[in-house]
Each structure stands twice: as C-alpha cells, then as structure tokens.
Amino acid sequence: MSTLHSSTETSAKSWNSQLALDEHLLAGQNExxxxxxCDDSEHEQDNSAAxxxxxxxxxxxxxxxxxxxVSFRKGxxxxxxxxxxxxxxxxxxxxxxxxxxxVGTICWHDVANxxxxxxxxxADFWMPLRVKDVLVMGRYVTTGAFKRLSKQDRHTIAEAxxxxxxxxxxxxxxGELSGGQKRRVRLAMCLAQQADLLLLDExxxxxxxxxxxxxxAEIDKERQRGAAVVFTTHTLSEAARSDxxxxxxxxxxVHGAASEVLQDDNLNKAFGLASTSGDAxxxxxxxxxxxxxxxxxxxxxxxxxxxxxxx
Numbered sequence: 001m002s003t004l005h006s007s008t009e010t011s012a013k014s015w016n017s018q019l020a021l022d023e024h025l026l027a028g029q030n031e032x033x034x035x036x037x038c039d040d041s042e043h044e045q046d047n048s049a050a051x052x053x054x055x056x057x058x059x060x061x062x063x064x065x066x067x068x069x070v071s072f073r074k075g076x077x078x079x080x081x082x083x084x085x086x087x088x089x090x091x092x093x094x095x096x097x098x099x100x101x102x103v104g105t106i107c108w109h110d111v112a113n114x115x116x117x118x119x120x121x122x123a124d125f126w127m128p129l130r131v132k133d134v135l136v137m138g139r140y141v142t143t144g145a146f147k148r149l150s151k152q153d154r155h156t157i158a159e160a161x162x163x164x165x166x167x168x169x170x171x172x173x174x175g176e177l178s179g180g181q182k183r184r185v186r187l188a189m190c191l192a193q194q195a196d197l198l199l200l201d202e203x204x205x206x207x208x209x210x211x212x213x214x215x216x217a218e219i220d221k222e223r224q225r226g227a228a229v230v231f232t233t234h235t236l237s238e239a240a241r242s243d244x245x246x247x248x249x250x251x252x253x254v255h256g257a258a259s260e261v262l263q264d265d266n267l268n269k270a271f272g273l274a275s276t277s278g279d280a281x282x283x284x285x286x287x288x289x290x291x292x293x294x295x296x297x298x299x300x301x302x303x304x305x306x307x308x309x310x311x
Contacts, residue, residue, distance in 0.1 A: 019304070026217075030244070035079030048109050049109060050108050052105070053105045055091075057090055066190040072229065074196070075227070077220070078242055079231060080248060081262075086248040089232065114194040117203060118202070119202045120204060128173060130167060134174055134189055135166075139153045139193070160189070162186045164185070164188035165217050184207070195227060196227055202234070203215055203231055240259075240262055245258045247261050253270045
C-alpha cells in the first residue's frame with residue numbers, strides 16, 4: 001500500500017548515522033565519512049525539499065549506495081534511473097525517512113509531509129477496504145484517523161480519484177481489483193495527501209499506456225503545485241522529461257540535467273555495457289540500447305532540449 005509519512009516540524013531535520021560502520025568498511029571503503037548536520041539557510045536559498053550528503057548504505061558487507069550527494073528541489077521532478085539492484089528503491093526509502101543511511105546525512109527543509117507509493121505491497125490489501133476508504137487514508141496526515149472530513153477534504157479525495165481515473169471504483173473492495181487498478185488507487189491516495197515531497201517507485205509499472213500517460217501528466221501537475229517529485233523508472237523517455245536525472249549504480253554515477261546525464265558514456269558505466277560508439281556495423285547505430293535517439297526520436301531536439309510533458 002502507499003505509505004504515509006508526516007512531520008510536525010517544518011524546520012530542517014537531519015540525522016547522522018554511524019550504525020554499521022564496520023560493515024561499511026568491510027564493503028571496501030578506505031575511510032568512514034560522517035557528515036555534520038546540514039546548514040538550513042544554505043539549502044533554503046535553493047528551495048531544496050531534501051538534501052543527501054555523502055550518503056552510504058550497506059547491508060552487512062554489501063554496499064548498496066556509495067557517497068550519494070544530491071538535492072531534490074521543490075517544484076521540480078527527478079527521475080532515478082539504474083539497473084536492477086542499483087539501489088533506486090533504497091534511495092527512495094532513505095529520502096522518505098524509512099531507512100537510515102549507514103553513513104551520511106539526510107535533511108528535509110520546510111516539508112510538512114511526505115508521500116511514497118512503493119512498488120510492492122506486503123499484505124496486498126488483505127483488509128476488507130473499499131477504494132474510497134483507501135483514498136480517505138491519504139487525508140489522515142492532516143485530519144488524523146478519527147476526525148470528520150471537511151468539505152475541502154472530500155473535494156481533494158474526489159479530485160484525486162478523478163485524476164487517476166478511479167472514480168468508478170470507489171465502492172469496490174480493494175481486493176477485487178486488478179493489479180493495474182490497485183496501482184492507480186495507490187497513486188490516487190498519494191495525490192490525495194497533497195504532499196510536499198512525493199516519492200514514486202516505478203509508478204508506471206503495471207499500468208497500460210493510457211494510464212501511464214495520465215500518470216506522467218499528473219506528475220507534472222504536482223511539480224507545478226510546488227511539490228518535489230522523485231520517481232524511479234526504467235523508461236528513459238520519461239526520465240528525459242524530468243528536470244533532473246540521477247543515474248545510479250551502487251551510488252550516483254552522475255546526476256544533472258537529462259540532456260547531460262542520458263548520454264552513451266554515462267549509460268555504459270551504469271549498465272555495464274560496452275560502448276557501440278563509432279561501430280558502423282552495429283545494427284542499431286552508435287548509441288547504447290540501439291541508439292537512444294533512434295528508439296526515442298523525440299527524446300531531445302537538435303539543441304539538446306527536452307520535449308514538454310504530455311498532456
């Protein structure tokens with residue numbers, strides 16, 4: 001199920017974790033680097049919602065993330081791209097506050113609440129809940145679980161249902177729905193929360209083409225609302241429409257504008273494939289994955305500019 005996360009404080013919050021430093025060192029690091037508490041005023045100026053500084057994550061002797069330093073600004077979208085097992089979901093869970101980094105600092109700035117739609121569901125909605133009940137949970141962060149919904153709350157819930165096209169499912173039991181329908185309900189629940197920081201783990205997974213188009217249009221609306229939206233994806237064409245791309249492979253290979261990040265050299269490093277650059281005999285041209293701009297002809301125009309989000 002989508003997860004609600006809230007904070008009662010709007011000032012910057014940070015932690016430094018020195019847990020499992022021995023395991024981190026066993027993972028091949030020569031030194032342990034623990035970052036001091038972040039400077040709130042510095043990141044307020046660049047409108048950051050969350051800032052990671054030299055974040056490392058290790059499970060036992062297995063290092064998952066290595067010295068990731070990145071900020072997620074309000075009113076922007078960030079796509080996290082990388083191969084399976086590269087730490088994309090782990091990074092989202094650190095930003096959500098569900099997982100503590102082994103080493104490093106995570107700070108939030110003026111973030112009243114965080115919403116996260118995880119890719120998998122542990123209980124698969126075993127409780128006898130209607131779709132409407134699930135969407136109401138999206139308002140718990142502001143109303144609490146036992147308060148009456150206001151007129152504005154009811155409007156927000158109805159609008160979230162409309163935006164993800166689940167209005168005709170409100171009276172259905174959640175367990176009766178297909179996988180794609182459940183996915184849309186979880187996303188609608190996050191929209192109902194009106195979070196300052198919206199985290200989506202492969203949100204297009206399980207959705208048909210129409211629903212995917214609707215989803216990414218709604219992501220752009222959340223950006224326009226002023227939320228910081230961070231999502232993981234394997235769809236490079238959608239990553240290209242983001243304000244920032246973070247390319248992971250056991251740490252940040254590179255991050256920045258999509259037109260700078262989604263290039264052959266960076267993709268080769270992340271996915272571990274030999275470059276096809278200059279190979280005229282390669283069946284797909286000279287770009288990894290069969291020449292990116294050939295597979296995705298509208299990925300960038302001749303000036304390297306990204307296209308507009310689909311409406």
